[in-house]
Amino acid sequence: MSKAFGSKEVIRKTAEVRDASNMRDYQQSYDSFSWQEAETLLAGLPGGHLNIAHEAIDRHVIAGHAEQIALRWIAKSGERTDFTYGELSRLTNRFANVLRSNGLTKGDRVYALLGRVPELYIAALGSLKAGCVFCPLFSAFGPEPIKARMEIGTANALVTSTRLYSRKVAGIRPALPALKTVFTIDGDAPDTLALQPLMNVASDQFKMAKTDPEETALLHFTSGTTGKPKGVVHVHQAVVAHTETGRIALDLRAGDIYWCTADPGWVTGTSYGIIAPFTNRCTMIVDEAEFDAARWYDILSSEGVNVWYTAPTAIRMLMKAGTKVMEPYHFPALRFMASVGEPLNPEAVIWGQNAFGKPFHDNWWQTETGGIMIANYAAVDVKPGSMGKPLPGITAGIVEVEGDAVTELTTPMTIGELALRPGWPSMMRGYLNEQARYDKCFKGGWYLSGDLAMRDADGYFWFVGRADDLIKSAGHLIGPFEVESALMEHDAVAEVAVIGLPDETAGELVKAYVALKPGHIASEDLRLDLLGHARKRLGPAVAPKIIAFRQNLPKTRSGKIMRRLLKARELGLPAGDISTLESDET
Amino acid sequence: MTQPDLRDALIIQLGRIAPEIEIDTIDTAADLRDEFDIDSMDFLKLITALADEFACPIPEADYDQMRSFDEMLAYLKVHAK
Numbered sequence: 001m002s003k004a005f006g007s008k009e010v011i012r013k014t015a016e017v018r019d020a021s022n023m024r025d026y027q028q029s030y031d032s033f034s035w036q037e038a039e040t041l042l043a044g045l046p047g048g049h050l051n052i053a054h055e056a057i058d059r060h061v062i063a064g065h066a067e068q069i070a071l072r073w074i075a076k077s078g079e080r081t082d083f084t085y086g087e088l089s090r091l092t093n094r095f096a097n098v099l100r101s102n103g104l105t106k107g108d109r110v111y112a113l114l115g116r117v118p119e120l121y122i123a124a125l126g127s128l129k130a131g132c133v134f135c136p137l138f139s140a141f142g143p144e145p146i147k148a149r150m151e152i153g154t155a156n157a158l159v160t161s162t163r164l165y166s167r168k169v170a171g172i173r174p175a176l177p178a179l180k181t182v183f184t185i186d187g188d189a190p191d192t193l194a195l196q197p198l199m200n201v202a203s204d205q206f207k208m209a210k211t212d213p214e215e216t217a218l219l220h221f222t223s224g225t226t227g228k229p230k231g232v233v234h235v236h237q238a239v240v241a242h243t244e245t246g247r248i249a250l251d252l253r254a255g256d257i258y259w260c261t262a263d264p265g266w267v268t269g270t271s272y273g274i275i276a277p278f279t280n281r282c283t284m285i286v287d288e289a290e291f292d293a294a295r296w297y298d299i300l301s302s303e304g305v306n307v308w309y310t311a312p313t314a315i316r317m318l319m320k321a322g323t324k325v326m327e328p329y330h331f332p333a334l335r336f337m338a339s340v341g342e343p344l345n346p347e348a349v350i351w352g353q354n355a356f357g358k359p360f361h362d363n364w365w366q367t368e369t370g371g372i373m374i375a376n377y378a379a380v381d382v383k384p385g386s387m388g389k390p391l392p393g394i395t396a397g398i399v400e401v402e403g404d405a406v407t408e409l410t411t412p413m414t415i416g417e418l419a420l421r422p423g424w425p426s427m428m429r430g431y432l433n434e435q436a437r438y439d440k441c442f443k444g445g446w447y448l449s450g451d452l453a454m455r456d457a458d459g460y461f462w463f464v465g466r467a468d469d470l471i472k473s474a475g476h477l478i479g480p481f482e483v484e485s486a487l488m489e490h491d492a493v494a495e496v497a498v499i500g501l502p503d504e505t506a507g508e509l510v511k512a513y514v515a516l517k518p519g520h521i522a523s524e525d526l527r528l529d530l531l532g533h534a535r536k537r538l539g540p541a542v543a544p545k546i547i548a549f550r551q552n553l554p555k556t557r558s559g560k561i562m563r564r565l566l567k568a569r570e571l572g573l574p575a576g577d578i579s580t581l582e583s584d585e586t
Numbered sequence: 587m588t589q590p591d592l593r594d595a596l597i598i599q600l601g602r603i604a605p606e607i608e609i610d611t612i613d614t615a616a617d618l619r620d621e622f623d624i625d626s627m628d629f630l631k632l633i634t635a636l637a638d639e640f641a642c643p644i645p646e647a648d649y650d651q652m653r654s655f656d657e658m659l660a661y662l663k664v665h666a667k
Contacts, residue, residue, distance in 0.1 A: 076617060076653075140625060163620075290619055291626035293646050317626065321646045474627065506627055532606030540604075540623045 021378035033392035056278035095126025106131035131209025138265025142539030223479030231432030241426035246276030341475020346384035370426025406444030471500030
């Protein structure tokens with residue numbers, strides 16, 4: 001592998017690296033690929049049925065791999081607990097039986113609000129075995145995002161901890177009449193059922209639900225620019241894409257030690273932090289703790305991680321921590337490193353090359369796509385800063401949308417909207433109860449991603465920005481509307497606009513501009529009060545990191561606050577078309 | 587600084603990041619990031635603010651000595667100037 005000297009420098013792969021990868025010849029694989037063939041990697045169930053949990057766990061047990069470690073859980077204390085495929089099969093059977101004995105049937109929605117603890121993984125796969133729809137929520141959400149997501153998805157059951165329940169759920173429970181059952185993993189809380197005693201008496205045998213490939217399996221929420229979050233529907237058939245993309249975009253192999261640092265509360269942490277590693281029969285590392293540079297290097301080294309999938313914010317925090325923290329550790333087992341969440345800047349790709357002797361492979365996809373769509377591969381040269389090339393089975397284009405007409409832009413390095421030809425197995429099947437919003441994503445035979453990008457003459461794609469006002473912070477998509485709504489509930493707030501402010505570590509930080517009602521005076525105390533108010537409702541992952549006071553916010557004639565103008569001014573960029581500006585910022 | 591002063595100063599710094607959390611409601615021996623609902627970015631911000639406030643550089647390698655409120659206070663007691 002050649003050394004990279006600058007962002008324009010291509011990181012070339014040697015013949016040795018290419019030959020050792022799952023997909024040795026990208027172009028040949030791309031040209032000859034079919035999803036039907038990819039499906040033959042899976043076992044399926046009799047009668048044309050398909051269940052993600054069977055593909056992830058039980059078929060490996062049937063094939064004689066019951067003793068292989070499926071999940072190695074690292075507690076905050078550093079203590080390790082192993083679960084073999086055989087144990088995971090029995091535990092998920094028990095959980096499916098617990099669901100059944102508490103009246104949950106096929107199609108019911110089972111939510112999880114948990115940190116990265118073993119019960120989360122057991123609940124996910126056990127729910128799928130029972131034919132229920134599983135929806136993971138990020139435990140750093142506050143009560144408002146939790147309530148919105150449980151209402152939209154009509155949650156029937158929730159698996160959580162007593163602490164998260166009392167802090168975040170008890171107060172909103174009266175507003176959730178469909179939520180009949182709450183299981184707590186660590187003892188008793190009022191109006192909940194302690195899970196452990198139920199698991200202990202449940203049978204470890206369960207007859208896998210005969211789910212159709214097109215039955216809903218997973219529900220993930222993503223933010224919209226306006227309005228409520230969208231419930232993205234994924235079906236069991238998605239497992240075909242999870243498995244195949246794990247194999248070719250992450251180079252996963254049976255027996256690999258694999259670590260995905262994403263939380264299952266986000267789609268990456270489910271598609272590639274639960275499903276793909278298990279369907280590819282890897283041993284998955286799960287760390288309960290949050291980011292810590294020394295701890296992460298220790299895990300990579302002592303666990304002998306072969307494939308590591310992480311995020312730009314984490315990589316940039318490692319860069320900041322410096323090389324001294326890294327010095328005591330060596331990573332001879334590390335074969336492939338990938339990154340997702342937001343574009344990985346060229347410096348970070350090159351830092352990886354210098355620090356680990358191999359680059360980070362950036363890739364691109366969305367909650368809606370269910371799996372990796374565009375990627376840098378083990379056997380393909382990396383252009384630092386590029387998201388790579390479309391996966392085999394995926395047709396990507398740069399398009400211009402005018403009214404109902406969609407034109408593909410084929411001139412290299414032309415900015416347009418990144419679009420995909422629909423039809424891959426993990427494509428979303430809908431936004432829950434929002435047909436119109438779903439329909440808006442498709443035009444002229446393309447799925448429109450909402451991301452602006454360019455394609456170069458070699459077929460590499462380059463991210464440019466969002467086409468809308470959505471904020472990408474630490475890899476998470478945040479809808480400004482959700483943040484604005486929470487701030488508007490505060491007594492002192494007259495109007496508010498929320499934007500993403502570029503940040504070298506997180507990509508973007510959530511910044512709120514607040515205009516106060518008469519009688520309220522901007523002060524540090526009020527700023528902290530607003531911050532606390534927002535954090536209490538939204539949780540730390542969504543609440544603004546910066547709050548600024550204004551007398552007035554720029555608005556159009558129709559009264560719409562111009563977030564774009566605030567952002568342009570913040571960045572010293574041209575204001576663009578301000579012909580609709582009626583009332584300006586003061 | 588005496589220990590009560592240090593404690594107050596630490597509470598003020600935490601209050602700048604998580605103003606909604608009342609110190610009386612938290613378990614001072616439990617995981618600080620859980621108790622105060624702070625993410626990795628906030629944690630680094632807190633460390634930087636503490637290093638400035640107490641004129642003590644806090645190396646990355648010491649972060650695991652600051653897992654809870656009590657541990658953080660004990661650390662500052664030793665290192666704060």
